[in-house]
Amino acid sequence: xxxxxxxxxxxxxxxxxxxxxxxxxxxxxxxxxxxxxxxxxxxxxxxxxxxxxxxxxxxxxxxxxxxxxxxxxxxxxxxxxxxxxxxxxxxxxxxxxxxxxxxxxxxxxxxxxxxxxxxxxxxxxxxxxxxxxxxxxxxxxxxxxxxxxxxxxxxxxxxxxxxxxxxxxxxxxxxxxxxxxxxxxxxxxxxxxxxxxxxxxxxxxxxx
Amino acid sequence: xxxxxxxxxxxxxxxxxxxxxxxxxxxxxxxxxxxxxxxxxxxxxxxxxxxxxxxxxxxxxxxxxxxxxxxxxxxxxxxxxxxxxxxxxxxxxxxxxxxxxxxxxxxxxxxxxxxxxxxxxxxxxxxxxxxxxxxxxxxxxxxxxxxxxxxxxxxxxxxxxxxxxxxxxxxxxxxxxxxxxxxxxxxxxxxxxxxxxxxxxxxxxxxx
Amino acid sequence: xxxxxxxxxxxxxxxxxxxxxxxxxxxxxxxxxxxxxxxxxxxxxxxxxxxxxxxxxxxxxxxxxxxxxxxxxxxxxxxxxxxxxxxxxxxxxxxxxxxxxxxxxxxxxxxxxxxxxxxxxxxxxxxxxxxxxxxxxxxxxxxxxxxxxxxxxxxxxxxxxxxxxxxxxxxxxxxxxxxxxxxxxxxxxxxxxxxxxxxxxxxxxxxx
Numbered sequence: 001x002x003x004x005x006x007x008x009x010x011x012x013x014x015x016x017x018x019x020x021x022x023x024x025x026x027x028x029x030x031x032x033x034x035x036x037x038x039x040x041x042x043x044x045x046x047x048x049x050x051x052x053x054x055x056x057x058x059x060x061x062x063x064x065x066x067x068x069x070x071x072x073x074x075x076x077x078x079x080x081x082x083x084x085x086x087x088x089x090x091x092x093x094x095x096x097x098x099x100x101x102x103x104x105x106x107x108x109x110x111x112x113x114x115x116x117x118x119x120x121x122x123x124x125x126x127x128x129x130x131x132x133x134x135x136x137x138x139x140x141x142x143x144x145x146x147x148x149x150x151x152x153x154x155x156x157x158x159x160x161x162x163x164x165x166x167x168x169x170x171x172x173x174x175x176x177x178x179x180x181x182x183x184x185x186x187x188x189x190x191x192x193x194x195x196x197x198x199x200x201x202x203x204x205x206x207x208x
Numbered sequence: 209x210x211x212x213x214x215x216x217x218x219x220x221x222x223x224x225x226x227x228x229x230x231x232x233x234x235x236x237x238x239x240x241x242x243x244x245x246x247x248x249x250x251x252x253x254x255x256x257x258x259x260x261x262x263x264x265x266x267x268x269x270x271x272x273x274x275x276x277x278x279x280x281x282x283x284x285x286x287x288x289x290x291x292x293x294x295x296x297x298x299x300x301x302x303x304x305x306x307x308x309x310x311x312x313x314x315x316x317x318x319x320x321x322x323x324x325x326x327x328x329x330x331x332x333x334x335x336x337x338x339x340x341x342x343x344x345x346x347x348x349x350x351x352x353x354x355x356x357x358x359x360x361x362x363x364x365x366x367x368x369x370x371x372x373x374x375x376x377x378x379x380x381x382x383x384x385x386x387x388x389x390x391x392x393x394x395x396x397x398x399x400x401x402x403x404x405x406x407x408x409x410x411x412x413x414x415x416x
Numbered sequence: 417x418x419x420x421x422x423x424x425x426x427x428x429x430x431x432x433x434x435x436x437x438x439x440x441x442x443x444x445x446x447x448x449x450x451x452x453x454x455x456x457x458x459x460x461x462x463x464x465x466x467x468x469x470x471x472x473x474x475x476x477x478x479x480x481x482x483x484x485x486x487x488x489x490x491x492x493x494x495x496x497x498x499x500x501x502x503x504x505x506x507x508x509x510x511x512x513x514x515x516x517x518x519x520x521x522x523x524x525x526x527x528x529x530x531x532x533x534x535x536x537x538x539x540x541x542x543x544x545x546x547x548x549x550x551x552x553x554x555x556x557x558x559x560x561x562x563x564x565x566x567x568x569x570x571x572x573x574x575x576x577x578x579x580x581x582x583x584x585x586x587x588x589x590x591x592x593x594x595x596x597x598x599x600x601x602x603x604x605x606x607x608x609x610x611x612x613x614x615x616x617x618x619x620x621x622x623x624x
Contacts (some may be wrong), residue, residue, distance in 0.1 A: 057476040061267040144354045146560045156453050245572050269475040353564045
């Protein structure tokens, strides 16, 4: 389980993150004119795909295989997203904040999971980013598009920066909970600034 | 191994299912103008991809890694499909029946495999559907299309319904073999009716 | 680890192979107008994706999860490819030779890894080919194209032929190191001849 004992509210956040990611997955599926089954698969993949890819790479059985609450959360999200689509579209700003918090949380939880089974820190950082962003990558592959993340990477850079800071803070004698909280704050801050200020790396072709 | 002792003819059906799925994969590859190597990969993925995804998620080594007969079956299917393409195209109705029986069988076998390693029933149902339909999903991804199943989901709904009935029947004191036979019958029946009567869920966009 | 004790220089070759594959992945990403993060992912997948798919199928944890040097090699490759793109484009012939040597090496190393954990020879051959070519397949899927390999398969046929020869030579009382060297030579030779002489299988559609 992905629980850091220092932060007892994390399981709740994790379910909220799953819920928000699944909502955004369902909205994407609706734009692609998928039917309810397709939308459920896309919602599932968006919410749980990143953690699943991480667990497959770490040779672990994904958590959602053992506990029904993740699957149930996705199912409820799909029903909510289909029934209240118009209202949700008006809440886009709130959704973005939850989504960003979810990304930040999944990055740190993914790193912790990898570190705890003895993976080297730099690889654990990659596993954290995979947890946070690969759900979206698999969703885009299933929807037959070049993954968005590859063309708008500030998203992943925020995770890398926050995750890197987390690794450094773990080496320092900080009070329990501080590295997690600061790292999550860094990721959220960078992503919000990036969207507000339209940060983006130039694509490779344009350098020529 | 995927053998239910109550139904000793299942290994044979499993090979027939693999054969039929591989035939249909080869025909798809031919339409995409792939070469013989590409066609073999697509045939393989169509026939064994669903079970492979299920086994990766369950953290098991896929059966075809340990036993050559699955690979051999796919290879023979490709040769047969390439040599007798015209004749096979005339047998489309028969192929459809075999394909449907294969889907039904793979659903129940996939569920049993998951249940036997202690996966919760509702997740086992998902694993059954994954076994039956993800071969086609991976095939469509490789062929660079939005997976057909996401836009025509009665296919998956049949598996979900039959699989759900199987879970319920397992709780009742029915004679050995009855749940398997009835569940497979339900899946085949729904799929045939769905195709005959043109059942389809509306896509999400059209609701607006 | 993928080390054949008879050939102590293999770990070095393996890193060179990873380096060359990552360079070619970065150049592909640049053509797709990806940004630096996307290019790094594509480079990584091109270099390490084949071995990763093989390890997932064998239910092993991929080597790059445990040792940082693979990830570091990919990172250096991306920096080198971005900084020296023009010079690298002039070295295409040399790159092709390295790339071919890498494919040959990865085929045999992949087979050895599978054989050592008791996989049947014919499946080990498939695992060798997967190691060598699936990095390119996953790269093409991420870039939203039908994998090149499915339409130009002499590449995979070279691996199958050399790998098959390796299996036969392992049965004969040959001096240590001879099967590896001969099999790698066969793969390189077939691929060079195929490119020089424009060998290609007809695609399936054109037979009609």
